[in-house]
Amino acid sequence: MIRNARFFDHLATLASGTLFGFGLAWSTMIRPESVLAFLTFQDLGLLLVLGSAVGLNLLIFQALPKIRQRALLGGVFQQRPFSLDKQSLAGGVLFGLGWGICGICPGPALAGLGAGNGDLLIALASIFAGAGMHGLWVDRQNRKAANVI
Amino acid sequence: MIAQYFPNGLERYLIGGLLIGAGVALLFLCTGRQGGVSTFFSAAWSWLLRTPFFQQAAFRDTRQWRLIYTLGLMLGGTLYFLLGLPLESSHLPTWKLVVGGLLIGFGARLGGGCTSGHGICGMASLSGGSLLMVCTFLGTAIVTAMSLAALGVAP
Numbered sequence: 001m002i003r004n005a006r007f008f009d010h011l012a013t014l015a016s017g018t019l020f021g022f023g024l025a026w027s028t029m030i031r032p033e034s035v036l037a038f039l040t041f042q043d044l045g046l047l048l049v050l051g052s053a054v055g056l057n058l059l060i061f062q063a064l065p066k067i068r069q070r071a072l073l074g075g076v077f078q079q080r081p082f083s084l085d086k087q088s089l090a091g092g093v094l095f096g097l098g099w100g101i102c103g104i105c106p107g108p109a110l111a112g113l114g115a116g117n118g119d120l121l122i123a124l125a126s127i128f129a130g131a132g133m134h135g136l137w138v139d140r141q142n143r144k145a146a147n148v149i
Numbered sequence: 150m151i152a153q154y155f156p157n158g159l160e161r162y163l164i165g166g167l168l169i170g171a172g173v174a175l176l177f178l179c180t181g182r183q184g185g186v187s188t189f190f191s192a193a194w195s196w197l198l199r200t201p202f203f204q205q206a207a208f209r210d211t212r213q214w215r216l217i218y219t220l221g222l223m224l225g226g227t228l229y230f231l232l233g234l235p236l237e238s239s240h241l242p243t244w245k246l247v248v249g250g251l252l253i254g255f256g257a258r259l260g261g262g263c264t265s266g267h268g269i270c271g272m273a274s275l276s277g278g279s280l281l282m283v284c285t286f287l288g289t290a291i292v293t294a295m296s297l298a299a300l301g302v303a304p
Binding site (some may be wrong): 009017021022025030044056074077079083088093095110115118136 | 154155156157159161162163164165166167168169170171172173174175176177178179180181182183184185186187189190191192193194198200201202205207214217218219220221222223224225226227228229230234236237238239240241243246247248249250251252253254255256257258259260261262263264265266267268269270271272273274275276277278279281282284285286287288289290291293294295297298
């Protein structure tokens with residue numbers, strides 16, 4: 001029974017990711033050029049992509065926890081663990097700089113690689129390296145703070 | 150007016166957005182999880198590095214489903230390709246992929262999320278913080294892309 005529950009959990013997660021990736025390909029957002037065309041106001045399509053994705057989930061995220069206590073497979077409806085501060089805003093600026101340079105963000109990079117754009121492997125490796133540098137940097141900041149006290 | 154700002158029409162974008170949204174909605178409906186993508190890139194390091202940050206429960210306990218979700222994202226792209234649906238080629242200079250990628254990886258993790266986490270899940274949760282984050286990275290990206298285009302560093 002428990003093994004079954006895990007199987008369905010993994011299956012639902014894989015199906016969700018697949019649908020997400022397929023939608024990214026359908027919307028042309030897996031092409032960095034399409035995203036850059038939006039950022040330079042040549043084609044505002046990304047606004048519609050984001051708008052319809054958010055619109056649908058606004059409905060789901062707001063209504064579902066009121067109708068049901070738990071998710072279909074028994075999990076609790078999770079909240080996003082996020083608190084806004086100066087550091088996260090700085091992160092937003094760095095992310096925006098990168099996004100503006102290459103028109104890539106993590107989801108479309110994965111879906112685009114799946115669709116056969118091998119260049120994106122370089123972008124994904126760099127994103128992975130950037131996330132690694134972030135984690136090591138946080139540890140260093142914490143060590144410094146501990147030494148001061 | 151519509152033709153000027155949407156030279157490729159509206160339909161492809163609206164349907165694509167609904168498919169993306171359906172993926173995020175399915176994950177929430179079935180498992181209660183918020184389907185941000187960028188956390189995977191920190192969670193994956195927990196397999197490789199035994200440092201305090203990467204060994205947080207938030208990464209160790211979620212890395213398995215995040216890996217499956219990530220594989221799903223790639224599979225979705227592959228499925229699209231195998232069905233022979235319209236796909237234009239793409240090519241960017243390597244330096245943009247490297248510099249952009251490093252900034253995206255560091256920035257998204259410092260900022261607590263990317264376009265899927267803050268942009269879709271955060272805004273659908275009516276989080277004011279996420280809305281401000283979206284305005285920050287979208288604004289910065291527009292200024293950056295416009296400046297590079299003005300300087301002639303086009304894609």
